[in-house]
Amino acid sequence: MSSLxxxxxxxxxxxxxxxxxxxxxSNNIANAQNPEYTRQRLVTAPMPSYGGNINLGMGIDVxxxxxxxxxxxxxxxxxxxxxxxxxDLMNRTLSDIEVQxxxxxxxxxxxxxxxxxxxxxxxxTDPASTNFREQVRISTESLMNNFKTLRDSLVxxxxxxxxxxxxxxxxxxxxxxxxxxxxxxxxxxEAIGVQAGELRDQRLxxxxxxxxVTDVREQEASGLDRTYQLSVGDGRPLVVxxxxxxxxxxxxxxxxxxxxxxxxxxxxxxxxxxxxxxxxFRDNYIPKYLNSVDQLAYEIVQQVNSRHSAxxxxxxxxxxxxxxxxxxxxxxxxxxxxSTQVAGSASSIAASSQSTGQDNDVAMQIGSLLFQPVFSGxxxxxxxxxxxxxxxxxxxxxxxxxxxxxxxxHQLDMRRQQMSGVSMDEETVSVLQFQRAxxxxxxxxxxxxxxxxxxxxxx
Amino acid sequence: MRIANNTAxxxxxxxxxxxxxxxxxxxxxxxxxxxxxxxSDDPVAASDIIRLTGEKAESDQFVKNIDAAxxxxxxxxxxxxxxxxxxxxxxxxxxSSLGNLVNATAFTTEIDGLRDQILSAANxxxxxxxxxxxxxTSVPPYQQTAGVVSYLGNSNAVVLQAGRNTTIQAQIPGxxxxxxxxxxxxxxxxxxxxxxxxxxxxxxDTELGNLKQAWTRVSTARTRVGxxxxxxxxxxxxxxxxxxxxxxxxxxxxxxxxxxxxxxxxLSQTSLQATLAVGARIAQMSLIDYI
Numbered sequence: 129m130s131s132l133x134x135x136x137x138x139x140x141x142x143x144x145x146x147x148x149x150x151x152x153x154s155n156n157i158a159n160a161q162n163p164e165y166t167r168q169r170l171v172t173a174p175m176p177s178y179g180g181n182i183n184l185g186m187g188i189d190v191x192x193x194x195x196x197x198x199x200x201x202x203x204x205x206x207x208x209x210x211x212x213x214x215x216d217l218m219n220r221t222l223s224d225i226e227v228q229x230x231x232x233x234x235x236x237x238x239x240x241x242x243x244x245x246x247x248x249x250x251x252x253t254d255p256a257s258t259n260f261r262e263q264v265r266i267s268t269e270s271l272m273n274n275f276k277t278l279r280d281s282l283v284x285x286x287x288x289x290x291x292x293x294x295x296x297x298x299x300x301x302x303x304x305x306x307x308x309x310x311x312x313x314x315x316x317x318e319a320i321g322v323q324a325g326e327l328r329d330q331r332l333x334x335x336x337x338x339x340x341v342t343d344v345r346e347q348e349a350s351g352l353d354r355t356y357q358l359s360v361g362d363g364r365p366l367v368v369x370x371x372x373x374x375x376x377x378x379x380x381x382x383x384x385x386x387x388x389x390x391x392x393x394x395x396x397x398x399x400x401x402x403x404x405x406x407x408x409f410r411d412n413y414i415p416k417y418l419n420s421v422d423q424l425a426y427e428i429v430q431q432v433n434s435r436h437s438a439x440x441x442x443x444x445x446x447x448x449x450x451x452x453x454x455x456x457x458x459x460x461x462x463x464x465x466x467s468t469q470v471a472g473s474a475s476s477i478a479a480s481s482q483s484t485g486q487d488n489d490v491a492m493q494i495g496s497l498l499f500q501p502v503f504s505g506x507x508x509x510x511x512x513x514x515x516x517x518x519x520x521x522x523x524x525x526x527x528x529x530x531x532x533x534x535x536x537x538h539q540l541d542m543r544r545q546q547m548s549g550v551s552m553d554e555e556t557v558s559v560l561q562f563q564r565a566x567x568x569x570x571x572x573x574x575x576x577x578x579x580x581x582x583x584x585x586x587x
Numbered sequence: 588m589r590i591a592n593n594t595a596x597x598x599x600x601x602x603x604x605x606x607x608x609x610x611x612x613x614x615x616x617x618x619x620x621x622x623x624x625x626x627s628d629d630p631v632a633a634s635d636i637i638r639l640t641g642e643k644a645e646s647d648q649f650v651k652n653i654d655a656a657x658x659x660x661x662x663x664x665x666x667x668x669x670x671x672x673x674x675x676x677x678x679x680x681x682x683s684s685l686g687n688l689v690n691a692t693a694f695t696t697e698i699d700g701l702r703d704q705i706l707s708a709a710n711x712x713x714x715x716x717x718x719x720x721x722x723x724t725s726v727p728p729y730q731q732t733a734g735v736v737s738y739l740g741n742s743n744a745v746v747l748q749a750g751r752n753t754t755i756q757a758q759i760p761g762x763x764x765x766x767x768x769x770x771x772x773x774x775x776x777x778x779x780x781x782x783x784x785x786x787x788x789x790x791x792d793t794e795l796g797n798l799k800q801a802w803t804r805v806s807t808a809r810t811r812v813g814x815x816x817x818x819x820x821x822x823x824x825x826x827x828x829x830x831x832x833x834x835x836x837x838x839x840x841x842x843x844x845x846x847x848x849x850x851x852x853x854l855s856q857t858s859l860q861a862t863l864a865v866g867a868r869i870a871q872m873s874l875i876d877y878i
Binding site: 160161163167223226227229230238239241242243246249250252253254255256480482484485486487488492495496498499500509510512513514516517519520521522523524527538541542545546547548549550551552553556557560 | 588589590591592593594596597598601624625626627628629630631633634637638640641644645647648651652655656714716720721722723724725740741743745746747748751754757873874875878
């Protein structure tokens with residue numbers, strides 16, 4: 129049965145819905161500039177009639193406020209964000225190392241290598257010269273210093289990256305506990321039927337931050353038990369419901385940080401993100417460069433010593449090492465040192481192949497090591513060149529990787545905006561619509577009121 | 588496609604970022620003058636730069652070695668020249684003595700004096716080192732005891748590295764010039780002097796013959812020195828030519844083309860202006876202005 133009161137109520141429900149609509153629109157407008165915000169929409173339905181023979185609508189029913197989110201895109205963004213952050217960290221750390229291998233301005237190891245071997249060539253022009261012998265020692269000091277500096281900088285990178293890994297573990301734990309707390313709030317809100325769009329946005333923003341550090345996987349059971357689960361790396365649980373399984377950072381015997389989860393070493397279980405990149409850099413790149421530098425230093429020591437010890441010094445002595453001999457290549461770049469004889473006196477430098485006279489055979493042989501292909505990678509300069517090429521290629525490919533992932537992330541951001549981004553014009557239109565609906569409903573109430581007056585005047 | 592406000596802004600920001608990156612790149616090339624300033628700019632080029640820089644250091648050293656050889660050879664040449672002349676004078680004196688043996692002492696005095704001069708020439712030094720003692724450079728190679736001259740040097744030919752597979756001889760040991768297995772300059776002159784003093788014509792003839800041989804040795808040595816100097820000159824000019832080519836190659840690999848990098852900079856700037864203009868327009872347009 130229709131009645132004027134019913135029209136009154138129907139108009140009232142419309143005014144109420146219009147107000148809510150405007151609130152939602154104004155909230156959207158307020159957050160429009162936040163790229164992580166998910167636009168919301170008022171979901172309404174016609175109010176069903178109270179029964180009777182004729183079905184008459186009873187106004188509008190506000191069902192809920194809905195967030196327009198595409199789960200698939202959000203999941204892809206988390207993956208891509210992780211990959212991009214990892215590539216970015218790799219690029220930054222490799223670029224730091226690259227500085228040490230920039231030989232373009234007559235500085236760097238190449239120049240010192242050339243000076244070192246050339247000082248033996250100069251000695252060969254006058255093997256008896258005290259000055260030239262001193263020059264050999266001086267250029268050797270420079271070479272050894274350069275090797276040490278290069279090695280120290282790599283060791284220092286290793287130290288810094290370990291600090292970074294420790295910070296990453298702390299960040300994972302802190303984000304994990306925040307996510308667990310918000311998940312608890314979401315669960316209790318939704319248990320009593322309250323929509324938790326903002327909370328979900330907040331949690332997603334935290335998960336996104338976490339995805340920069342590690343690969344993450346979210347799982348939310350459907351049905352009654354909607355326990356939220358978040359795992360990192362190869363499915364290592366970090367958050368289950370409101371509980372956080374904290375990771376810990378422990379030092380191994382080499383002073384490198386290992387990441388532990390409930391007593392299990394999960395250092396190698398990260399696939400993307402900054403943690404994976406930092407671990408990759410520390411365990412693969414730094415050792416690779418360190419080995420190359422050590423190997424070159426070791427081979428120089430070996431090659432020079434084998435020639436030097438066969439030669440005769442200024443006083444006719446033979447069997448003298450030029451460098452202190454090294455047992456293996458491990459740490460060679462940092463351990464290079466002049467032998468005690470040569471360090472003690474420059475006249476102990478063996479330039480000659482005969483005990484009498486001052487022939488220059490040995491000085492010439494050692495000087496020629498700059499270009500003689502007797503090293504494992506060709507000549508001494510070839511071997512260094514390969515190292516620089518490797519560093520350059522590593523940095524360049526990390527740059528390409530950053531560019532690719534940034535482009536992909538941008539595309540995903542665009543697709544997200546298409547679904548979830550706020551359009552001011554759209555919101556303005558919907559504000560106008562709600563405004564008109566509100567005005568019309570108000571007018572209706574006035575009309576019903578007038579009709580009621582008519583009835584009242586009849587009495 | 589649904590366009591949200593952020594769609595436009597995010598795209599605008601990204602374009603702006605990219606344009607600014609390319610401006611920065613062009614700017615670095617213009618100000619540094621180099622297109623490769625770190626290995627990752629172009630790993631292959633960086634590797635080439637290292638090779639070329641290494642080769643430059645290497646050949647600079649070869650040129651230094653060649654110069655060292657050349658200056659020592661130059662000294663040897665002028666000494667051998669004077670020895671040659673002195674030997675010719677001894678020859679003349681010896682010949683003349685045959686017709687004037689009454690004045691033997693006049694001849695022998697001059698001949699003995701020339702012998703002393705040749706001895707001191709054989710002990711000549713260059714840059715503080717004896718140059719005719721083989722690899723013995725710190726003690727005088729020829730020592731005279733009771734009128735007999737003995738060689739204290741050795742027969743090492745001193746060579747220097749003048750290329751990866753090239754060496755150049757920097758000096759000739761005295762044992763190949765003054766005191767060879769067949770002829771000893773000092774003994775010959777001494778014997779000649781004794782023969783003149785004794786008026787022994789046959790002996791004078793014999794020694795004059797020996798003297799001729801000694802002269803030939805010195806002359807041959809001088810020719811060899813000249814040959815080494817020529818080799819040094821030609822190697823040196825080869826390195827100069829190679830050096831110019833290498834510098835060109837290095838410049839091609841390493842240096843930015845100013846015209847190209849400035850054009851690139853201008854293009855990027857234009858692109859930045861366009862991006863900014865479009866961005867400003869996007870920000871201006873809104874439905875709110877029309878209601």
